[in-house]
Amino acid sequence: MSDKTNIVLTGVGGQGIITAANILGKASVNAKINVFTSEAHGMAQRGGTVICTVRMGNVSSPLIPSGSADVILSMEPIEALRYITYANKKTKVITDINPIIPFTVAVGGCAYPNLEDVFKEIRSLAELYKIDALKLAKESGHIITKNIVMLGALAATDILPFKSDILLDIILDNVPERYKDINKKAFNSGIRAIKNLKDFLS
Amino acid sequence: MMEITKDMVGERILLLGNEAITRGALEAGIDVVTTYPGTPSSEIADTFSKIAKHATKQDRDPGFYFEYSTNEKVALEIAAATSFAGLRALTCMKHVGLNVASDAFMTYLYLGCKGGHVIVSADDPYCHSSQNEQDNRYFALFGNAPMLEPATPQEAKEMTRLGFELSEKLQIPLLLRTTTRLNHARGPITLEKLQKPRRKGHFERDSSLVAMPNTARVKHSALLKKMKQAEKISEKSPFNTIIHIGKPKNIGIVTSGVSFNYVRETAEVLKLDVKILKIGMTHPLPRMMCENFIKSLNTLVIVEELEPILEQQFKAIAHDIQSDVKIYGKSTGHFSRLYEYTPDIVAEVLSKIFKVKNPFPKPVQPKLELPSRPPTLCPGCPHRATYYAVKKAAPKGTIYPTDIGCYTLGKAPPLETADLLLCMGSNASTACGFAIATNQKIVSFMGDSTFFHSGIPPIVDAVHHNHNCTITVLDNRTTAMTGHQPHPGTEYNGMGRPARLIKVEDVIKGLGILHVEIVDPNNIKETTSAFKRSLEFKGPSVVISKSPCILLELQRKKKSGEEIPVYSIDQEKCKQCKTCISQFGCPAFYFAEDESIHIDGTQCNGCGNCVQICPFEAIYTKEESK
Numbered sequence: 001m002s003d004k005t006n007i008v009l010t011g012v013g014g015q016g017i018i019t020a021a022n023i024l025g026k027a028s029v030n031a032k033i034n035v036f037t038s039e040a041h042g043m044a045q046r047g048g049t050v051i052c053t054v055r056m057g058n059v060s061s062p063l064i065p066s067g068s069a070d071v072i073l074s075m076e077p078i079e080a081l082r083y084i085t086y087a088n089k090k091t092k093v094i095t096d097i098n099p100i101i102p103f104t105v106a107v108g109g110c111a112y113p114n115l116e117d118v119f120k121e122i123r124s125l126a127e128l129y130k131i132d133a134l135k136l137a138k139e140s141g142h143i144i145t146k147n148i149v150m151l152g153a154l155a156a157t158d159i160l161p162f163k164s165d166i167l168l169d170i171i172l173d174n175v176p177e178r179y180k181d182i183n184k185k186a187f188n189s190g191i192r193a194i195k196n197l198k199d200f201l202s
Numbered sequence: 203m204m205e206i207t208k209d210m211v212g213e214r215i216l217l218l219g220n221e222a223i224t225r226g227a228l229e230a231g232i233d234v235v236t237t238y239p240g241t242p243s244s245e246i247a248d249t250f251s252k253i254a255k256h257a258t259k260q261d262r263d264p265g266f267y268f269e270y271s272t273n274e275k276v277a278l279e280i281a282a283a284t285s286f287a288g289l290r291a292l293t294c295m296k297h298v299g300l301n302v303a304s305d306a307f308m309t310y311l312y313l314g315c316k317g318g319h320v321i322v323s324a325d326d327p328y329c330h331s332s333q334n335e336q337d338n339r340y341f342a343l344f345g346n347a348p349m350l351e352p353a354t355p356q357e358a359k360e361m362t363r364l365g366f367e368l369s370e371k372l373q374i375p376l377l378l379r380t381t382t383r384l385n386h387a388r389g390p391i392t393l394e395k396l397q398k399p400r401r402k403g404h405f406e407r408d409s410s411l412v413a414m415p416n417t418a419r420v421k422h423s424a425l426l427k428k429m430k431q432a433e434k435i436s437e438k439s440p441f442n443t444i445i446h447i448g449k450p451k452n453i454g455i456v457t458s459g460v461s462f463n464y465v466r467e468t469a470e471v472l473k474l475d476v477k478i479l480k481i482g483m484t485h486p487l488p489r490m491m492c493e494n495f496i497k498s499l500n501t502l503v504i505v506e507e508l509e510p511i512l513e514q515q516f517k518a519i520a521h522d523i524q525s526d527v528k529i530y531g532k533s534t535g536h537f538s539r540l541y542e543y544t545p546d547i548v549a550e551v552l553s554k555i556f557k558v559k560n561p562f563p564k565p566v567q568p569k570l571e572l573p574s575r576p577p578t579l580c581p582g583c584p585h586r587a588t589y590y591a592v593k594k595a596a597p598k599g600t601i602y603p604t605d606i607g608c609y610t611l612g613k614a615p616p617l618e619t620a621d622l623l624l625c626m627g628s629n630a631s632t633a634c635g636f637a638i639a640t641n642q643k644i645v646s647f648m649g650d651s652t653f654f655h656s657g658i659p660p661i662v663d664a665v666h667h668n669h670n671c672t673i674t675v676l677d678n679r680t681t682a683m684t685g686h687q688p689h690p691g692t693e694y695n696g697m698g699r700p701a702r703l704i705k706v707e708d709v710i711k712g713l714g715i716l717h718v719e720i721v722d723p724n725n726i727k728e729t730t731s732a733f734k735r736s737l738e739f740k741g742p743s744v745v746i747s748k749s750p751c752i753l754l755e756l757q758r759k760k761k762s763g764e765e766i767p768v769y770s771i772d773q774e775k776c777k778q779c780k781t782c783i784s785q786f787g788c789p790a791f792y793f794a795e796d797e798s799i800h801i802d803g804t805q806c807n808g809c810g811n812c813v814q815i816c817p818f819e820a821i822y823t824k825e826e827s828k
Contacts, residue, residue: 012575025216025388035216036354037388041241041331047789048577060354061463062387065545067563078572085565102575103789107615110573121570143804 005056005161006064007154008086011075012100013040013047016147020073021052023151027170028056031162038062047103051083056161070159072126073150075133076100077118087126094153094194095122096133096146129153129197136189141182148183152190156198164191207253209396217391219384220245222355223294223322224253226362228266231397233289233317235268236277238655239684240296241331242385243324247294247696248685255698265399270687270696273626273655274299278306278321285315285375286411287403290366294322297338298625302656304341309413310375311345312421314428317403318366319375321347324385327507327542331382333606333625335541337508339379342485346425347377348432349485350441351459355389361441361482363394368435372428379484381507383460383542433486441482442491448475453556454495456512457505458484464548465505472549472558487515496525503555504531507543530555578611581790582756582807584749585609585676587723589617590786590815592645592674594726595733600643601636605629605657607649608683608751609676616787619647627656630673634660637669643737644671651681651689653706658713664742665714672736672743675706678751686754710744717743724749726814752807767808767823769801775820786815 007024011017021037028035037054053064067088074080074095087093097115105112122128131153137146148171155164168187172180205215206225217225223246227235237247250268257264267284271277274295281291293303300307300323307321323341326332342349350365352358361378369376410417436442447469457465458481469476479495481487496502496519504513513531520527530536536551537543546562553560579586589612592602604610604620605628613620622632633646648657653675661673681687688694688701695701710718717739719732729747736743750758759766776799783791783799790805791812801812803824813821 013577022216022388029214029216029390035388035390038383039218039386039388041245041386047575047580049575060467061460061545062383062389063464063544065549065562066565079575081568081570082572084568087566088563101792102573103578103787104573104575106783106789106792107787108573110571112573113570117570121568125566 003058005159006069007054008064008069008072008083009052009054010072010079010083011050012079013050015050015075016144017050017052017075020147020151021054023167023170023174024054027162027167030170031166033057033161034059036062049079049082071154071157073154075146075150077115078113081118081122084122084125089126091126092129092157092159093122093126094129094131094150094157096150097130098132098134129194131190131193131197133190136193137186140186140189145183145186148186149190149193152187153194155187156191156194204253204256206249207396208393210393211395213393214390215393216388217355217359218245219352219355219358219380219387219389221249222359222391223362223378223380224249225391225393226359227292227320227366228396229359229363229394230318230366231290231399232266232292233399233401233403234281234284234291235266235293236271236281236291237294238271238274238277238299239681239687240299240324241684242326242382243294243296243299243322244684244687245385246322248687251687251696254696258698264697265401268696270689272690274303275306278303278310281319282306282310282315282375284403285317285319287317287405289317289400289403291317291319292322292362293319294324296332297323297325297336298332298334300338300341302626307341308345309418311347312418312425313411313413314373314421314425315369315375316373318368318370320362320365320369320378321375322378322380325379325381327381333623335508337511338377339484339511340509342377342379343511346429347485348372348374348429348483349377349379350482351379351484352384352482353458353460353462353480355384355387356391357441357482358384359391372432372435374425374428374432379459381460381542429486433489436483436486436488437490439483439488442488443480444495445478445480447478448473450475450477452498452500453477454479454499454501455503455505456481456495456516458482458512459507461505461507461543461548464543464545468545468549468552471561472553472556474552474556474558481512484512489519492516492519493523496520496523496527499527502527502529503552504529505537505543505548508539510539576614578614578789579608580752580807581788581805582752582809583608584678584723584747584752585612586617586786586788587726587749587809587811588674588676588729588747589619591723591726591729592619592733593617593785594730596643596645596737600645601640603629603632603636603644603646605646605648605652607652609647609649612647616784626652627660630657630660630664633671633673634664634667634669637671645674645733645737646671647674647676649682650675650677650679650691650706654690654704658709661710661713661715661742661744668741670741672733672745674745674747675710677706677746677748680751680754682751682753686751706746710746715742715744717741719743719745721745721747722749723747724809724811726811752809756807767810768803768806769808769810769812769821770803770824771799771801772820772822773798775818777818777820779817781815781817782812782821786812788812
């Protein structure tokens with residue numbers, strides 16, 4: 001077991017990626033484990049690609065060396081592939097399956113690749129876990145909880161150096177009373193989605 | 203109770219580097235904070251603003267005065283005066299903001315401060331959100347300012363807190379130089395006691411504070427003496443330390459700021475036997491400490507982002523003490539003067555120098571070609587409507603000087619309304635220049651916050667010299683790009699208190715612009731006509747395009763329960779002329795696989811401007827709200 005936990009969070013500006021990174025950081029502090037995160041702000045947030053990194057344990061830098069991520073958690077399929085440079089064969093790439101077509105496709109003549117090809121390439125370089133986080137978020141009560149579904153999925157991988165309850169507590173601490181229930185549902189549905197996939201694979 | 207204002211000594215909380223600077227100032231009993239927003243510095247001031255607004259809501263004093271100033275120069279000058287009255291002040295800005303403030307900065311250092319004054323420069327290696335990646339450490343050397351450079355959020359807090367003491371002791375304003383990877387990194391912080399601020403000072407008359415030739419000569423000499431004293435402090439500073447990795451003999455690394463994090467981790471992973479001189483107080487350097495470090499080595503590697511500032515100084519010291527230490531860095535071609543460093547870059551270079559295997563795998567690149575995903579103007583952004591109208595009104599060959607804000611994103615296809623950008627305020631001055639140099643039509647763009655920041659002087663020039671150009675103020679009632687901060691054109695200030703709203707049009711008219719058009723860009727036909735009339739006018743004309751930022755509008759509508767319509771395309775009526783995509787460029791539109799055009803309901807913000815531009819009346823509102 002390594003003394004470092006390296007997580008890449010990615011997706012498109014507005015999908016709650018910074019929030020998710022912040023939640024992971026706070027949970028780590030609560031678990032009394034050293035943590036650094038790095039975020040994208042400013043110009044990068046207007047619908048552009050976003051990457052945040054979270055590192056726990058014996059780390060000095062918030063940036064992750066290439067090929068050293070334990071998990072790449074992606075809110076959008078091609079964004080997972082865009083940052084595949086952080087992956088090695090053992091990296092778990094967890095991605096939502098719902099594409100967000102960049103506007104460059106409509107105006108620029110470049111194409112959004114075939115999703116199966118995207119998944120195939122990820123699978124050739126790392127361990128792929130696909131989940132329909134958007135659907136799970138909707139079922140939990142609101143699409144805005146998609147990042148929470150993804151955090152549930154992350155918790156189910158057992159790579160976090162603390163119990164998933166600590167993570168859920170932080171999530172619930174940060175939302176108003178009336179949203180606690182849907183966030184809890186979203187988190188648990190993410191956990192279940194990965195457990196089901198694991199059962200299916202084993 | 204906000205977490206950042208907790209008075210729990212010893213408790214550990216997670217803070218952004220920028221928030222840690224705010225906390226450090228609170229622990230130093232900060233009295234006055236001034237700023238102009240700019241990435242990556244913005245959250246320092248925004249956190250003060252949040253604390254102040256929170257207090258205002260509860261009808262109590264937050265303990266400090268805070269303002270978003272008109273620009274960085276104004277911010278620095280206001281804070282300087284409060285320091286001369288004995289108060290502790292903090293002024294924060296992005297790196298290029300210090301260019302704006304530099305006129306005050308250079309002479310302020312001569313005069314020296316009274317109350318501790320920490321000036322934060324947030325540099326942006328790699329230009330994540332900036333027009334250049336200048337290295338502001340040169341400002342400390344240029345003007346003789348003591349400088350601290352934190353590597354982690356915890357250190358940022360400590361350096362801010364102790365920076366006030368240092369500044370007060372030396373009676374010089376201090377430069378806290380940060381970079382994006384510190385500003386926007388989160389880490390655990392150990393809380394210290396909050397200090398009570400003084401809030402009111404007193405100014406004692408002192409003739410040496412009037413910078414004139416005779417006083418300046420005396421003050422320059424005094425400043426150099428103070429910097430000698432600063433060097434002594436640097437020798438004993440807890441921020442300058444030597445860290446041993448493995449069993450080091452005669453190999454050393456000098457580093458500062460975030461580079462230290464990469465060096466430490468990489469040295470451990472590469473299993474190097476090396477001592478690291480981590481310099482936190484980077485100006486003035488602890489000369490004796492550096493000499494002794496060099497003397498203990500035969501190989502020295504210098505790891506610093508951007509300019510070879512430490513490298514040149516270490517080379518000079520090595521030369522002075524006739525050391526034959528081998529120095530590796532930028533001059534030997536091992537490290538780059540470009541962009542930011544990463545653990546990969548540091549590992550690659552150190553493994554090359556020390557001839558060990560780099561354990562990090564070579565980065566794999568995806569074979570599939572991925573479409574780029576650059577930032578764009580939001581769906582419903584009023585700037586898009588203005589740009590669309592301008593393109594309808596202006597002839598081919600029109601020059602579009604632009605400025606700094608969200609609207610710079612108009613550079614991208616299909617709008618392509620950005621031809622030249624230097625810095626804040628440059629749109630209108632470069633418009634004047636093009637009016638002198640060419641017979642082309644000129645339409646320039648700036649935001650409302652930029653207008654107040656530095657857009658007014660060039661308009662004065664345009665009026666006085668009668669330059670034939672059209673200057674547009676995109677008045678969206680906020681400083682949008684940096685996070686919706688208020689500015690002189692808003693009716694509240696950074697402390698959440700009512701403020702006198704200055705209307706852009708009142709200023710413009712007062713400046714003597716004879717042709718002024720005020721339009722709502724969401725009426726595209728009228729906006730187009732207004733630009734046509736302005737372009738026909740001989741002499742300088744101004745179009746004020748007024749419509750609030752769509753993100754603020756959405757917030758307002760959600761709060762008031764107002765319905766946000768969602769638009770759709772009637773596939774029967776759509777003739778696929780593509781005006782909505784190839785001319786208007788709203789990112790909510792997309793092609794389906796059969797080439798039919800649709801609106802993504804999750805992205806549409808309900809501005810409805812597409813209805814006006816569709817030649818076939820194919821766009822309609824769905825009954826259901828979002």
